[in-house]
Amino acid sequence: MSVHGSWHRRRAEPGPLPAWSPGPRPELGDIGGIMAGQRWTDDGHLIAALSEAFREAGAVPGEFVEAAQAASRGAIAALAEALRPGATDHQVLALAEQAYVAQGGLHQIHYLGITAMDDPALGCRLSGRPDA
Amino acid sequence: MTGHRDVVTCEISAAAAPDYADQLLRTFTVGGPPTALYAELHAVAEAAVDAIARKLVPGTRAA
Numbered sequence: 684m685s686v687h688g689s690w691h692r693r694r695a696e697p698g699p700l701p702a703w704s705p706g707p708r709p710e711l712g713d714i715g716g717i718m719a720g721q722r723w724t725d726d727g728h729l730i731a732a733l734s735e736a737f738r739e740a741g742a743v744p745g746e747f748v749e750a751a752q753a754a755s756r757g758a759i760a761a762l763a764e765a766l767r768p769g770a771t772d773h774q775v776l777a778l779a780e781q782a783y784v785a786q787g788g789l790h791q792i793h794y795l796g797i798t799a800m801d802d803p804a805l806g807c808r809l810s811g812r813p814d815a
Numbered sequence: 816m817t818g819h820r821d822v823v824t825c826e827i828s829a830a831a832a833p834d835y836a837d838q839l840l841r842t843f844t845v846g847g848p849p850t851a852l853y854a855e856l857h858a859v860a861e862a863a864v865d866a867i868a869r870k871l872v873p874g875t876r877a878a
Contacts, residue, residue, distance in 0.1 A: 750831035755839040758827040766845050770817045783829045791836035794826035797817055800850045 754788035762795075772797060819846040822853055 761782035765775045772795050780790065798804055817823065823843045830836035842849075842857055849857065 747831045747835040748837065751829060751835055751837035754829035754831060755827050755837040758829050759825070759839050759841050762825060762827065763841075763843055766817055766823055766843055768817055768819045768821075768845065772816070775817065775823075779827060789830040789833065789836075791830045792826060792828040792838070794824075796824040797821050799818065800820050800822045800844060800847075800853055803822070 751788075754783035754786065757782040757786070758788075817845055821845045822849065 758779040762775055762779040765778040776793055776795055779793070784790070821844070823845060824840070825842075826838065826840045828836040828838040842853070844853065848854075
């Protein structure tokens with residue numbers, strides 16, 4: 684099986700993106716329970732508590748926290764929806780970004796790691812550390 | 816490129832305004848359930864997150 688998402692072997696290929704349509708989606712294993720809402724519920728309680736703490740402290744508008752949470756949740760849901768064999772990391776991230784940019788959200792950090800479960804090879808090399 | 820039986824780990828931090836971001840990290844598998852190794856790795860990570868969340872009360876210090 685080929686290895687996907689190995690950062691040190693990643694190669695840029697300039698040019699237009701190939702035409703791509705989602706196609707049928709395979710079974711999607713949801714380790715964190717996001718599709719079932721388990722973690723969302725937990726996260727929701729946590730975010731609500733944090734938002735209240737922020738409001739009380741007056742440090743950060745709680746509305747900002749809730750809006751950012753909604754933006755990231757929407758992006759993750761769109762990302763999960765886009766996952767299927769043949770989808771490139773560019774396509775997956777484009778759909779994730781579209782979910783919140785269209786609503787006025789801003790980009791902060793995107794990290795995406797894709798590798799074969801049976802032969803994982805997802806790593807990075809630090810600058811100046813060829814042995815890393 | 817995503818393939819059958821891949822695992823996908825991701826962080827998405829979208830912001831409502833500059834520097835006001837929400838960080839979400841999630842793991843998905845494509846085309847099947849997680850292998851025993853990935854299931855164990857995720858269980859360890861989730862236990863760590865839950866342990867941290869339980870400590871998020873007024874008066875708790877980072878150190």
